Amino acid sequence: xxxxxxxxxxxxxxxxxxxxxxxxxxxxxxxxxxxxxxxxxxxxxxxxxxxxxxxxxxxxxxxxxxxxxxxxxxxxxxxxxxxxxxxxxxxxxxxxxxxx
Amino acid sequence: xxxxxxxxxxxxxxxxxxxxxxxxxxxxxxxxxxxxxxxxxxxxxxxxxxxxxxxxxxxxxxxxxxxxxxxxxxxxxxxxxxxxxxxxxxxxxxxxxxxxxxxxxxxxxxxxxxxxxxxxxxxxxxxxxxxxxxxxxxxxxxxxxxxxxxxxxxxxxxxxxxxxxxxx
Numbered sequence: 219x220x221x222x223x224x225x226x227x228x229x230x231x232x233x234x235x236x237x238x239x240x241x242x243x244x245x246x247x248x249x250x251x252x253x254x255x256x257x258x259x260x261x262x263x264x265x266x267x268x269x270x271x272x273x274x275x276x277x278x279x280x281x282x283x284x285x286x287x288x289x290x291x292x293x294x295x296x297x298x299x300x301x302x303x304x305x306x307x308x309x310x311x312x313x314x315x316x317x318x
Numbered sequence: 319x320x321x322x323x324x325x326x327x328x329x330x331x332x333x334x335x336x337x338x339x340x341x342x343x344x345x346x347x348x349x350x351x352x353x354x355x356x357x358x359x360x361x362x363x364x365x366x367x368x369x370x371x372x373x374x375x376x377x378x379x380x381x382x383x384x385x386x387x388x389x390x391x392x393x394x395x396x397x398x399x400x401x402x403x404x405x406x407x408x409x410x411x412x413x414x415x416x417x418x419x420x421x422x423x424x425x426x427x428x429x430x431x432x433x434x435x436x437x438x439x440x441x442x443x444x445x446x447x448x449x450x451x452x453x454x455x456x457x458x459x460x461x462x463x464x465x466x467x468x469x470x471x472x473x474x475x476x477x478x479x480x481x482x483x484x485x486x
Binding site for chain 2: 219220224225228231232235236238239242243245247248250251252254255258261262265266268269274275277278280281282284285286287288289290291292293295296297298299300302308
């Protein structure tokens with residue numbers, strides 16, 4: 219029986235690494251991948267707490283998170299494709315249309 | 319044994335994300351994230367959530383990451399062609415295939431043995447499905463609307479305006 223704190227620590231590490239990658243990387247696709255990593259780290263925390271509380275509600279919430287992540291990935295990748303068609307680049311520094 | 323599995327999966331998972339931070343190639347980044355997600359599915363299995371583990375592999379590591387890889391291929395940045403496949407990768411793939419065959423044979427043997435007890439864990443798909451269709455019925459239905467909206471939205475976004483071809 220592995221203590222829950224191990225899983226929550228791993229979840230925190232993965233979440234922070236995902237956030238770090240989001241700020242460090244410079245292309246939209248990798249930044250989007252980092253968001254997926256962060257979502258998955260949150261899933262891990264949900265499952266760990268569901269196990270420690272011996273309740274199934276956490277697993278149901280993870281199910282919904284995965285569904286929403288799928289929808290989000292579809293729309294987000296469509297937006298990235300659109301941006302690439304218009305600007306011929308996916309570097310996030312080049313997205314300066316709204317810059318004052 | 320559980321500790322060993324936990325630390326193995328955790329180290330591979332964190333290592334894959336760190337490798338994603340240091341890698342420049344987007345296709346490799348997506349593959350590293352697939353590795354991290356598969357390890358995370360193993361962790362879900364350790365946490366008595368087999369259904370979520372399977373969903374994680376099928377939906378996340380399967381469907382979503384294939385979508386990512388398709389977009390990476392469509393964008394086709396000016397990366398050079400990947401280097402020729404090295405000899406040791408061929409050997410490694412043979413080793414991995416052998417391990418997979420042995421594991422599958424052992425799994426089927428365990429499945430067919432009469433000593434197998436009925437599923438008693440908390441996170442069985444039966445319990446999860448019962449909860450999903452009673453307590454969480456409304457969120458489940460709303461999710462279907464969300465997926466339809468995302469599908470239509472993605473198609474409308476990617477559709478070419480000028481040409482009549484329905485490329486999508």
